[in-house]
Amino acid sequence: MASTLYIGLMSGTSLDGVDGVLADFSGRGIRTLDAAFTPFPADLRAELMALQAAGANELEREALAANALARCYAECVKTLAAPGPVRAVAVHGQTIRHRPELGFTRQTNNPALLAELAGIDVIADFRSRDVAAGGQGAPLVPAFHEARFGKRNQVRVVVNIGGIGNISVLHGDGRVTGYDTGPGNVLMDLWIARHQGKAYDQDGAWAATGTVDAPLLDLLLDEPYFRQPPPKSTGRDLFHADWLDAKLARRPGVSPADVQATLTRLTAVTIARAIQAEADAQAVYVCGGGAYNGVLLRDLADALGGTIPVASTDTLGVAPNRVEALAFAWLGYRFLRRQPGNLPAVTGAAGPRILGALYPA
Ligand SMILES: Nc1ncnc2c1ncn2[C@@H]1O[C@H](COP(=O)(O)OP(=O)(O)O)[C@@H](O)[C@H]1O
């Protein structure tokens, strides 16, 4: 019998590194057997950041970055302790351009090299087929959120706060809606990196020393993306340093700590508004690195009016930093069974599609 063990690898917009999980999809539900995080070496992180925008000799630089990424992915795979042969590694790759409106999204990777190094079947490039079918290619996690966290007759919202934020609204009747809400941690990360040289604001400690600047918050909220109807998805293509600097130029003199508090509030308010526009949620579950930011979670609960319980996905049995990698393991499992992975109601694709491409071991 074929192995039911799958590895999922996710490296998102934050560019912090790769999260890996080893999952078992035997008949007894979705079980996580092991998890690992392999940080990107500083030079790879810098190059991936640079590749987010147009630059010289991009083809060669992207190819070399892809090789370095594949080695990093292989290292992550090696640290996962599998009790038996692994059926496949499902790997997201690193988004360096996301332009569904132009008909492409690019997740840099070298899946052939990963298959070579890991000696395991590799499934990669999950987003392109949805884009080819006219979809956004994102978010792809809602189908998994429904499979793992959905509950009949209960409206649950799963919020993933990575670099970008996205919501999955599980309506309790099989319907799932969702989209990218806008910045998750990406702006907070770049602001604290600029002022304190840190990768992120641990538990929102710096934001907690500041006060939200209401006029700046209004300026930040005045962004067409927030008003655009779904389906929609976004990334660093829109929410980058220049976007933030242009806003700050119109509201000079706000202290760096107050800016951090305001950016934290921006993420919370845009997510809360998206949730409220979609449904009367009964419970909200947060995953992604943002789930470890207590100030952000408190802001989110406040922005929702203080009436909807906000918890991390830990309460549903999956650690917040494992959810996305687990989702990709699940998408790999779907691929090998020739089952669709996208939700047309979420991505806007013409129909359900089998997502991914296989690189045999
Ligand atoms: N303890 C923490 N306190 C505050 N923020 C955190 C913490 N841990 C992680 N994060 C945030 O989560 C981000 C990583 O989240 P992740 O889900 O990996 O996003 P992505 O999928 O975009 O890589 C970090 O860049 C940071 O902003």
Ligand SMILES: [Mg+2]
């Ligand atoms: Mg990450």
